[in-house]
Amino acid sequence: MLNIYGLTRKQLEDYFESIGEKKFKAQQVFEWLYQKKESDFDKFSNIKKDVIEKLKTDFTNNKIKIIRKQSSTDTYKYLFELEDKNYIEAVVMVHNYGNSICVSSQVGCNMGCAFCESGRLKKVRNLESHEMVLQILKIEEDINVRISHVVLMGIGEPFDNYDNVISFINIINDNNGIALGSRHITVSTCGVVPKIKEFTNYDKQVNLAISLHAPNNEIRDKLMNINKAYKIEELMDSIKDYIKVTNRRVTFEYIMLQGINDTKDCAIELSNLLKGMNCYVNLIPYNETSHIEFKKSSQKTILEFYDILKKNNINVTIRREFGSKVSAACGQLRANFEEGL
Numbered sequence: 001m002l003n004i005y006g007l008t009r010k011q012l013e014d015y016f017e018s019i020g021e022k023k024f025k026a027q028q029v030f031e032w033l034y035q036k037k038e039s040d041f042d043k044f045s046n047i048k049k050d051v052i053e054k055l056k057t058d059f060t061n062n063k064i065k066i067i068r069k070q071s072s073t074d075t076y077k078y079l080f081e082l083e084d085k086n087y088i089e090a091v092v093m094v095h096n097y098g099n100s101i102c103v104s105s106q107v108g109c110n111m112g113c114a115f116c117e118s119g120r121l122k123k124v125r126n127l128e129s130h131e132m133v134l135q136i137l138k139i140e141e142d143i144n145v146r147i148s149h150v151v152l153m154g155i156g157e158p159f160d161n162y163d164n165v166i167s168f169i170n171i172i173n174d175n176n177g178i179a180l181g182s183r184h185i186t187v188s189t190c191g192v193v194p195k196i197k198e199f200t201n202y203d204k205q206v207n208l209a210i211s212l213h214a215p216n217n218e219i220r221d222k223l224m225n226i227n228k229a230y231k232i233e234e235l236m237d238s239i240k241d242y243i244k245v246t247n248r249r250v251t252f253e254y255i256m257l258q259g260i261n262d263t264k265d266c267a268i269e270l271s272n273l274l275k276g277m278n279c280y281v282n283l284i285p286y287n288e289t290s291h292i293e294f295k296k297s298s299q300k301t302i303l304e305f306y307d308i309l310k311k312n313n314i315n316v317t318i319r320r321e322f323g324s325k326v327s328a329a330c331g332q333l334r335a336n337f338e339e340g341l
């Protein structure tokens with residue numbers, strides 16, 4: 001049976017038409033689920049009893065379960081149990097402009113980035129769209145906040161689960177649903193070029209972030225398996241096309257790894273690679289974990305790297321270090337929770 005939280009409004013409209021009902025009922029159901037936060041079909045008071053009975057036979061409304069929560073001043077990290085007893089994680093970061101959630105898109109990840117704690121568990125399966133929607137709803141319910149920004153940067157490669165990710169975005173962006181603005185939604189990919197091309201023609205103004213982490217193929221080959229399939233040149237061509245068609249700025253994520261990708265030569269090479277592009281670079285201080293041997297670049301090195309990019313007219317920021325106390329930072333999901341499972 002399908003979970004009702006996994007249907008776009010259009011799919012729900014088609015469903016109502018298929019059972020001989022008016023399609024505006026989809027809007028009413030969306031309002032119950034996402035605005036009044038009511039999941040009990042019997043409480044949908046403006047919908048006829050026989051239609052409610054039909055909904056109950058055709059859909060479930062099961063939610064994912066919160067198994068554990070850790071928090072620090074600016075961060076909440078959640079471990080969820082799915083219906084098939086798989087586990088996923090999500091993180092909420094409190095910013096001065098709102099609350100941002102980092103959503104997982106798969107159970108595990110097959111991309112095998114060398115520095116990534118989250119990808120140590122191989123992919124078990126893709127998440128269904130309702131399992132992504134429910135990460136937002138459960139956290140909003142638990143800490144009584146409104147999530148204002150969504151980044152698909154948790155466990156998993158979103159473009160390895162493209163159709164479900166697009167459905168998820170369509171559901172949360174719907175004005176009758178959670179109504180998250182498309183400019184507040186970011187999809188982050190390690191560089192699945194065919195899907196970047198497909199995403200170029202997606203009709204919503206969603207942000208694209210690229211996990212680049214190296215200025216050349218030699219270093220990127222060592223850090224990211226995806227680079228063996230799609231070289232930097234091919235990746236850059238697809239991103240340039242994306243920018244040309246969408247007129248949108250792309251973010252490049254760059255984790256600073258001591259002695260690997262943080263030299264002055266790397267900064268110059270990165271500047272040359274990105275020269276003239278409508279983009280900005282997010283330098284991310286690496287969060288050392290107990291399992292992976294990479295070291296964090298020093299603050300001095302990060303600032304020197306930053307200065308070189310700046311001097312070369314590349315827009316660049318250094319990411320504030322969120323949640324490192326609760327292993328909620330980039331690439332650290334599953335670093336601690338799994339020991340207790």
Ligand code: SF4
Pocket residue numbers: 109110111112113116117118119154155156157190211331
């Ligand atoms: S960085 Fe992202 S794509 Fe790479 S292994 Fe980790 S979760 Fe997967």
